[in-house]
Amino acid sequence: MANRSMSRLTQWCSRIFMVEINQKTEPIYFSLSSTPVSAGNKDLEAVLGNGKLFAVYALGDARVPRARSHTHLKRALTQDLPPGCDLLNTASFLPDVKNSLVNGFFLRDNSVLSSSERIVTQLRQKASVCVFTYTREQNGVYLCSDVTDDRSYYVTTAPAPLRHPSTLNIINSDVFYQMKDAYKVLQECIDVIPESKAVLELVEEQQLEPNSSQDESFPIIVIEGLDATGKTTLTFSLQKALGAVLLKSPPQCLADFRPRFDTEPPLIRRAFYALGNYITAAQIARESSYAPVIVDRYWHSTAAYAIATAVSGREENLPAVGSEIYEWPCDLLRPSLVLLLSVSPEERLRRLSHRGLDKTEEESQLEINHLFRRKVDEAYRRIQNPACIVVDANPSPDHVLKQVLGLIRNKNNLQFPGL
Numbered sequence: 001m002a003n004r005s006m007s008r009l010t011q012w013c014s015r016i017f018m019v020e021i022n023q024k025t026e027p028i029y030f031s032l033s034s035t036p037v038s039a040g041n042k043d044l045e046a047v048l049g050n051g052k053l054f055a056v057y058a059l060g061d062a063r064v065p066r067a068r069s070h071t072h073l074k075r076a077l078t079q080d081l082p083p084g085c086d087l088l089n090t091a092s093f094l095p096d097v098k099n100s101l102v103n104g105f106f107l108r109d110n111s112v113l114s115s116s117e118r119i120v121t122q123l124r125q126k127a128s129v130c131v132f133t134y135t136r137e138q139n140g141v142y143l144c145s146d147v148t149d150d151r152s153y154y155v156t157t158a159p160a161p162l163r164h165p166s167t168l169n170i171i172n173s174d175v176f177y178q179m180k181d182a183y184k185v186l187q188e189c190i191d192v193i194p195e196s197k198a199v200l201e202l203v204e205e206q207q208l209e210p211n212s213s214q215d216e217s218f219p220i221i222v223i224e225g226l227d228a229t230g231k232t233t234l235t236f237s238l239q240k241a242l243g244a245v246l247l248k249s250p251p252q253c254l255a256d257f258r259p260r261f262d263t264e265p266p267l268i269r270r271a272f273y274a275l276g277n278y279i280t281a282a283q284i285a286r287e288s289s290y291a292p293v294i295v296d297r298y299w300h301s302t303a304a305y306a307i308a309t310a311v312s313g314r315e316e317n318l319p320a321v322g323s324e325i326y327e328w329p330c331d332l333l334r335p336s337l338v339l340l341l342s343v344s345p346e347e348r349l350r351r352l353s354h355r356g357l358d359k360t361e362e363e364s365q366l367e368i369n370h371l372f373r374r375k376v377d378e379a380y381r382r383i384q385n386p387a388c389i390v391v392d393a394n395p396s397p398d399h400v401l402k403q404v405l406g407l408i409r410n411k412n413n414l415q416f417p418g419l
């Protein structure tokens with residue numbers, strides 16, 4: 001957005017816009033044109049309708065304040081949403097151009113009072129936002145204009161891009177492939193989230209050695225899976241059976257900070273979990289000199305949850321198998337074996353209901369959001385180098401343990417005393 005003399009909307013004209021009606025259906029795509037378009041389009045009509053319409057985007061040059069403004073914007077719009085109005089996710093992007101995605105919201109107002117106008121005015125007074133309005137001409141053509149100037153553009157449908165737009169910003173916004181990239185995010189947070197400083201100090205204290213050779217050490221076995229798939233149960237049994245050290249990611253030293261970072265937008269939250277893996281890696285490197293190490297969640301979890309949250313809609317929208325997005329970070333210690341516990345949705349829900357513990361917001365979402373759970377599970381399976389081995393964790397704890405001990409025994413090069 002370099003040229004300030006140009007209308008803001010003119011600068012968005014090279015972009016495509018996406019509006020999601022819900023997670024299960026295909027979004028609609030449109031672009032803006034200065035030349036008239038043919039009247040009446042059923043796809044646009046289905047989403048844009050006849051009422052008042054606003055698109056709102058959080059503005060900001062720096063990524064941390066922009067990400068936090070987007071979260072605040074969502075909270076404000078959700079909390080104050082008047083009856084007769086609904087909120088849809090929207091985004092603007094340049095097809096197949098990495099890091100070009102800008103997320104925002106579509107406010108549809110079919111109320112008699114046109115209440116959305118008041119909300120948008122209040123938002124513009126309080127926050128740095130960019131607002132576009134959409135109006136429908138008598139011939140059915142939609143016009144889009146910036147509320148700060150009178151220039152209007154015709155709205156015209158656009159083809160769906162090859163790569164789903166929600167995948168464009170994943171690298172270094174949702175998933176981090178080097179410690180320094182996640183570290184930088186928390187450095188940028190220090191003024192607004194003071195806890196970031198303490199987290200960074202803990203990372204530095206670990207004296208991390210970049211991907212040091214594990215040739216001489218004992219095996220490192222990571223247990224992964226959705227919540228309530230039996231990770232805690234299995235890791236305790238494995239610890240006992242193998243005389244192993246049990247570690248987890250995020251590590252215990254980050255436990256007090258976790259609730260704070262869990263309320264932050266993905267950029268910050270995922271950087272926190274990424275750094276947690278590097279602290280755990282340093283612990284693994286130390287402990288594996290003396291004994292086998294079992295790890296309860298590690299990088300597969302960080303990446304799979306981050307990807308599944310970032311990618312909207314259906315499983316088909318995930319980056320394709322073999323994408324660089326599923327590659328292991330170049331500087332993170334690699335385990336000897338990663339096992340993914342898999343249980344049927346029914347069995348997982350049965351275990352969750354028996355447990356009756358408090359669940360994090362994301363876990364509750366998993367319970368109600370079958371789509372999200374499928375995306376996490378599929379992302380786990382697509383991660384490479386090392387890929388995970390899927391374990392059927394539906395049977396009894398003893399049976400699962402036996403199965404896993406068998407897998408460990410059959411894995412080449414894993415040396416366990418007593419196995």
Ligand SMILES: Nc1ncnc2c1ncn2[C@@H]1O[C@H](COP(=O)(O)OP(=O)(O)OP(=O)(O)O)[C@@H](O)[C@H]1O
Pocket residue numbers: 225226227228229230231232233234351352354355393394395396397398400
């Ligand atoms: N193989 C199994 N068969 C039946 N129930 C099981 C089995 N493994 C674990 N459970 C029970 O399921 C519940 C969840 O198990 P557990 O806490 O081990 O899962 P988890 O993957 O660690 O969950 P979270 O990630 O949410 O901490 C517990 O009540 C546990 O006793």
Ligand SMILES: Nc1ccn([C@H]2C[C@H](O)[C@@H](COP(=O)(O)O)O2)c(=O)n1
Pocket residue numbers: 227249250273276277297298299301302303305306360362363
């Ligand atoms: N290494 C890790 C561990 C956990 N997470 C995130 C992913 C989920 O949001 C949540 C699940 O953890 P649990 O509630 O089972 O302790 O934590 C991660 O990103 N990386």
